[in-house]
Amino acid sequence: MTASSTSSAPRIRVNPLVARLCHWVNALAIFIMVGSGWRIYNSDPIVPGLIPYFNHHYTLGGDFELSFKLHGEPGLAGATLWHFAGMWLLVINFLVYVAYGLVSGRFRRKLLPLRPREILRDFVAALSFRLPHEVGVYNAVQRLLYVGVLGLITFAILSGLAIWKPVQLKELTWLLGGFQSARVIHFLCMVGVVLFVIVHLALVALVPRTLATMVTGNAHVHPLTTGSRP
């Protein structure tokens, strides 16, 4: 990092290497899965009234027009290739991250507790821009968001498995209400993850130094941002 006005401030390790690696691999995996998933959605829209299709320029799976010209299919083949390759990246990385989070105690330290009263308090404070960013500590709303997105990805993976293997894993598919119901759940998980990404990126834009922290792992402990809460 280049020297900055805060370089003299003490630095603490906020995000260990495993967490940072998992974060960025997950970001890539989500990009691949959502991008190719949108293309797959276009083959048979789940809510045609609301989302008739995703603009193919923002989907992943190769040249839409060329594929249509040559094969009479709108690039579904390329999208499924991406989706079924990306799923390995998503699932393996997610398992590593969850195992690490549980074994190291990071989840317990950083994501708990989840108390409705604190969430409400911090949510109101955040809306009125009175919620300070505390280095290395997640406020209750952040904790809820991070636990929530972990749950969404878990259900995205489970519903994805139910769609991928409705015979070999038919009990799972049945639990999710059948094949078409599992598709809807898979779609809703995507919506939730995308909404999370939007909020996540908006918060990063508000507090840009968190981006550097997720790259280097270190954060400068600034007097104004040092919280007293555990």
Place this chain on the structure above:
Amino acid sequence: MTRRLAPLERTSAVVNLERRLFLRRGLSLGALTLLTGCDVTNKDAVYQTLLAMSRWNDRVQAWLFNPNRLAPTYPESALSRPFRFNAFYEADKAPVIDGDSWRLELSGLIDSKQPWTLRQLNALPQETQITKHICIEGWSVIGKYTGVPLRSFLQRIGADTTARYVGLKCADGYYSSLDMPTALHPQTQLTVRFDDETLPTRYGYPVRVRVPTKLGFKSPKHIVALYVTNDDPGGFWEARGYNWFSGL
């Protein structure tokens, strides 16, 4: 490419040209390039990596496949009526076939290769199933299929069931192939009747293969040739990038 294209109705030159165009421009990574501004210089390498992952997925799915695990079956009340037509052409372009002159050609690792007539095939013991047809596009329909279990047909013609693949060719230029364990699955069927009637033209008259343990495109219609082989015969959509195993 390690996967061979079946030397079929479409000339290999055309297929090669399409393949090359698809390789060169198909994986333009439009979204990625637009968003990041970076130039993906070796698109073929990206596509080759994706195809390698697809072959890895073939192996994983073959390993996951339980030959005794049955696809769910449904009551009559769950039948989809009308049943959705799907092909790489419109319904009125489906091949009209004369059942009397139709023959099922047999070749490859099979003892008795005499072609079969529809009458002979209809004389074999038949089974009925009500199963879900799931399309790679996402939609699904439930149909009632009656026909000869492919397993008993393969045994009757003396097919080498230790071979790896059963290849299928269709009257409309379509082609596909099954792994042997799936071909021997109790629900895999040479279908001759649909919804208690003679298999209609739009659903594959006179014979289609019904594979309820795979995606719909692995259930080819209007079958005219069946062969047993150890060389991967590929398939119509498989050559265009669909995963070969596509097991459910």
